[in-house]
Every structure is written in structure tokens, then in C-alpha cells.
Amino acid sequence: MYRINENYLKLPGSYLFSNIGKKVAAFSEAHPEAPIIRMGIGDVTQPIVPAIVEALHKAVDEMGHAETFHGYAPDQGYEFLRTAIAKNDYQARGCDISADEIFVSDGAKCDSGNIQEIFGPDVKIAVCDPVYPVYVDTNAMAGRTGTYDARTETWSNVVYMPCTEATGFSPELPKETPDLIYLCFPNNPTGAVLTKDQLQKWVDYANREGAVIIYDAAYEVYITEENVPHTIFECEGARTCAIELRSFSKNAGFTGLRLGATIIPKDLKCGETTLHSLWARRHGTKYNGAPYIVQRAGEAVYSDAARAQLKEQIEYYQKNARTIYQGLKDAGYSVSGAVNSPYIWLKTPDQMTSWEFFDFLLEKANVVGTPGSGFGPSGEGYFRLTAFGTYENTVEAIERIKRI
Ligand SMILES: *Cc1c(COP(=O)(O)O)cnc(C)c1O
Numbered sequence: 001m002y003r004i005n006e007n008y009l010k011l012p013g014s015y016l017f018s019n020i021g022k023k024v025a026a027f028s029e030a031h032p033e034a035p036i037i038r039m040g041i042g043d044v045t046q047p048i049v050p051a052i053v054e055a056l057h058k059a060v061d062e063m064g065h066a067e068t069f070h071g072y073a074p075d076q077g078y079e080f081l082r083t084a085i086a087k088n089d090y091q092a093r094g095c096d097i098s099a100d101e102i103f104v105s106d107g108a109k110c111d112s113g114n115i116q117e118i119f120g121p122d123v124k125i126a127v128c129d130p131v132y133p134v135y136v137d138t139n140a141m142a143g144r145t146g147t148y149d150a151r152t153e154t155w156s157n158v159v160y161m162p163c164t165e166a167t168g169f170s171p172e173l174p175k176e177t178p179d180l181i182y183l184c185f186p187n188n189p190t191g192a193v194l195t196k197d198q199l200q201k202w203v204d205y206a207n208r209e210g211a212v213i214i215y216d217a218a219y220e221v222y223i224t225e226e227n228v229p230h231t232i233f234e235c236e237g238a239r240t241c242a243i244e245l246r247s248f249s250k251n252a253g254f255t256g257l258r259l260g261a262t263i264i265p266k267d268l269k270c271g272e273t274t275l276h277s278l279w280a281r282r283h284g285t286k287y288n289g290a291p292y293i294v295q296r297a298g299e300a301v302y303s304d305a306a307r308a309q310l311k312e313q314i315e316y317y318q319k320n321a322r323t324i325y326q327g328l329k330d331a332g333y334s335v336s337g338a339v340n341s342p343y344i345w346l347k348t349p350d351q352m353t354s355w356e357f358f359d360f361l362l363e364k365a366n367v368v369g370t371p372g373s374g375f376g377p378s379g380e381g382y383f384r385l386t387a388f389g390t391y392e393n394t395v396e397a398i399e400r401i402k403r404i
Pocket of ligand 1: 042106107108109110112132184188216218246247248249250254255259260
């Protein structure tokens, strides 16, 4: 008789977005006329820009002719895309990353979930609290996180780094030394960032303690402040302690096209073994690459035409973020995020729990957001709104919130 991977049974149900869906559906049924505005889910809404659509069309046509047809992609991704990433995202910022240190994938969610496979079964992970749930759940599936305590909503073998008002929504160096540290900045869900000096402290810490930082840079393009690093490789010494995850989802609207990349410097070694060689082995064995047409679309992201079009698109979302931030502030809310992020993180008023505020907002303003408690225990009493909607809806939602 076979057995299942029982680690899966230890996972708490992922109720967050299904609970939100159910509550919204029930409310709509009771109030069919209610003009609901959704500011909950972190998905973009603006279409793929014309310069990228053009590159897609061209690549599709190439696939239809024997002379220009492309089958399986190279294991690490096409050279044209890896070179474009290395040049534009790293070398242009003065970061020493070469094209052969880049692994193209179909998105940062898979990479952030899969990367734990190349580490030992008993490594200890540290995560921010609140956190993007993928980091913890995938380590739980691999049996690394111990037992789950439903009361405290924490795993026995995970180092949690609370990010609250008291810490300026950034993590503090943990007391207990972890092996793997997951950092995501600009952060989902809080929208917080680390300055270059702050991130340098983490790099120094990881090098000193022999830990690896998994750095999720999915929201890098939303950074507006000068002293905030766009990649961990801006920090000295990151080549010996960091892996970076990149995504084309939030900077170019590829949530439905699917494209990402993992950067593993060849200086990152455990004894004599490079992590680069392990990830190369994994990629070669388990993965057959992002589609040719999508990799061509990814290359086009760096063209002058696409850059100009994307700049406008990102500015559109940033304007929404500022509108929400300022509107809530004017209404007396305590808010953070937004400045370098499409996320606005607000403190619920009158000691409401995150879910109480969810119901309150849905009923009184017909606005849907995401309860902070869904991202971890330290998210309780907070709430996330996203800037990914239309400007008109964003303005309307804030007007309604101001009126309640
Ligand atoms: C949206 C998001 C990603 C991107 O995932 P893709 O699989 O590339 O779409 C990665 N990390 C975080 C924290 C995100 O919120």
C-alpha cells in the first residue's frame, strides 16, 4: 500500500482568497445592485504594451516556418534573453552578474517554491511575518518546518521575523541563526522596502553566519526612492550569499504570459559545490523552459519602445497607489507602503481585526481588500489594498471609504 507525502496534511488550508471569494459572492447575492470594487488580488489589469505584442506576433510567425521554428529551448533559457537581463537589470546598475548566471523560468512563484529543493532536508528557514505564503508552504511540503500550531498560526521549526509598526515594517536580524533567509523587497504584502544600507547588513550577516538569502525582487520596478536597491547584487558580498528571483509579471504585465528568472552567482558555494551547478542540474532534469515566443516577448521588454510604454503603465499604477495612500491618510488612517510599491498597507481603525475590517469595508463601501492576517500572525490588525485597478475605480473606492 502506498503512502502519501504526509507533510501535505500538515498544511493549514489556504483559505485566504477562497474565503474572500465566498464572502464577496454571498454579499453580491444579497445585494445584487452593489457596485463592488476589487482591490484585493495582486494581479495586474493593464494589457501587454504594443511593442511587446509586436514581438509576440513576430515570434508566433517564426514558429510557423521550418527555417525559423524553435523547439525545446536551451536549459537555462535563450542567450538573447539572458544577455538582455544581465545587461539591463544588472550590468547597467554596476552589478557583476553575467548571462550564464541567469536561469530563465516561467515565473518567480515556481522558482521561489522550487529553490528549496537544492538545500538539505534539515536546513532552517527564516521568513518575514507577514509573508508571501509560497516560501513557507513549499518548505512545509518538503518536511522542513516541524509542526503547525493552529493557535499561533506558526510552524515549530521556522524562524519568524515580525515586520510591524514597531520595526518600521522591516525585519530585524533573527536571534536564532537560520540557514535560508527569504526576503522580498519591495515587500508583498506590506509595500515596505529596505535601504541599501539596511540590505547590506543582511548580506554581511548571511556571509558571516554561512546563510543564503533568497531575494524576491518581483516588485523592483515600483521603487521610486534613490537609496533603495533594485537588486541585492548592489550590495557588496552578495555574490557569495544570495540568490535573486525576478519576475516579468508586475513590471510588464506577464501574469498570464509567464516569465521569470533566477540569478545564482557562481561564487555562491557550499564547500566546493556551487549552488549554480545544482540548480542547473535541477533545471535540466525537471524543466523544459519558458516558451520561445514568451522569451522573445521578455527580450522586447528591454527595447526602447517597450520601455517607454511600460514606464507609462507603471506610472499609472503608481498614481493609483499615491491616490489610495493620500486618500486614506486624509481620512485619518495609518498607512504605509505605496511609495515604492503597488501595495498599500493600512492599520485597521478602532482595533478591528483584519477580517472585521474586511466585512466593514465590503458592507459600507463595497470595496474588497485583503485581510493582513491572511499573510501571517503579525498581519493581524492590518489590511492590504492594491493599486492594480483602474484609476476611475481607485478614485471611486477612496471616495467611498472617505464617506464612511
Ligand atoms: C506576484 C509575485 C511574484 C511573481 O510571481 P510570478 O510567478 O512571476 O507571476 C513573486 N513573488 C511575489 C512576492 C509576488 O507577489
